[in-house]
Amino acid sequence: MSRAELLSPEGLRIDGRRPAELRKITSTTCVLSQADGSAYLEHGNTKVLAAVYGPREARHRALVLHDRAILNVELNVAPFSTGERRRRSKNDKRLLEMASFVKQTFEPVVIATLYPRSQIDIYLQVIQHDGGTLQACINATTMALIDAGIAMTDYVCACTAGWVEREAAIDLNYMEESSDTSEVTIAMLPKSSKITLTQMESRLHVDKLEEVFRLAGEGCKQMYEVMDKTIRDRAEDLARKMAV
């Protein structure tokens, strides 16, 4: 993929978006029957399903904490999720790393002290992969945790950003990620604008850092609007059903 095609002379990206434009985000909660909370999120063509079980009795007695809940995250990528079919083992290092990122992101946000001696399980399933998997996983987890009724201090909204050609852009898709652009994933708490996760691969010039971070922060705020609307719509829907 030649570099010239990533950003057209008019400032449009490969899929016709502006640099500061997010992909189409659709989401819904309560999609699974067995899980305590679940959410399905689509960032354009990236589709992620999150299921939350908990708080429930911890599986391994040795890991139990007497004053708080422990968080357990498992990430699975379907073999048909990418263009090339690839079966990844459960112990794939990349997946384990991403799962631990999600865990670190949510540990300060979930009010675990309300659920001592218990375990909260978060299972993520990537159904389709078109760039921005980590951000989609974090966003889906937030919604699934809310759907499960687990207390949190704030939403966690995540967004990727990078430097495409000559401009900073957010929500990179697979084409942009796999070419030579740098990519930063940021997870933010929208109310306080605090960042709980920053992850970057590849090189980015320090002069461009501020611009990229600022744009990512705005992207997170936009994500918050979308996620909040879905949650509120659902809550209103439930309240209406219960009122009858």
Next chain:
Amino acid sequence: MPSLISPAERDYILKGIECNIRADGRQRPDYREVILETGVISQTSGSARVRLAGGTDVLVSVKADIGPVLVDPETGEGADKGQIICNVECAPSASQQFEGRGADELNNELTQMMTRFLSHNTTSLTSASSTTAPSSTTSHNSNGAGGINLSKLCIIPGEQCWILYVDALVLDYGGNLVDAVFMGTRAAIFDTRIPKTEVQDLGDGNFDFEVLDDAEDTEIVEGREDMPICVTLNKIGARHIVDASPLEELCTEAKLVVAVNRSGELCGLQKGQDGGIEPSLLLEMIQFGKTLGQTLIKQLDAKIKAEADADMVKRQNGQPVVKLGFFAQ
């Protein structure tokens, strides 16, 4: 998936089934409503999602890749045939028991069942085993490979062929996984389109081929109408039911999986769980499963056809075809 059931619940279900009333109001031979949607995943050759009202949710994708032929070293067969490689995975989100390695045994069992019933292996052996392990037999299907014409999938005999990777992902567990997986596979194979290939003879016995990249001009999987589907019969007490819910599955003494195709031929049989079935009841269950299976195939095909027709109409009218996927409630 509840792993415990109280004696009172067990008794309730048992007595109910004797009176032909199940916990959710169904009768013994009643199936739950099946919601089916094809073409839900892009970047695949074919895909389908099957949902049984009550929770079971299975996503099946078929990817057609080109690879070398697999020649059986003993019989020398397979040089002119394509391959079907199946894989079933239960996501940990489906049930509390599937976390970590908990689903491994179930995955393996379902994968082996799918492989046996769909890509018919002539060297399969009948195994006699203890009552706790499933015992199985495969009958010779005249068309081979669960109905699908494997010879048509061969590109260059002895060298390259199409390999169909069938991946099933169980997203939610509400009982009766086997039937849902096979229904989804049938729908996904119906939805599969394989690109056409052009073989050129370079002389000296060398061949080269080219994959034609035309999205409109693709081939269907030949023999897909003869693919089998499964009917799972659960013996509870002295009666048997189909399409068990999770609690009913816990009460099951013996489980019989009957694979049948649209002509009524038996394509596979597997008994599971640790109870026994009297021979006369066994024959009755197989007959019942066979008839029910044929009806199911008709209904399934009608659903798939209706969806394909509706999509065709939308395309002709210039309307975008939107797949609901998870947003269908």
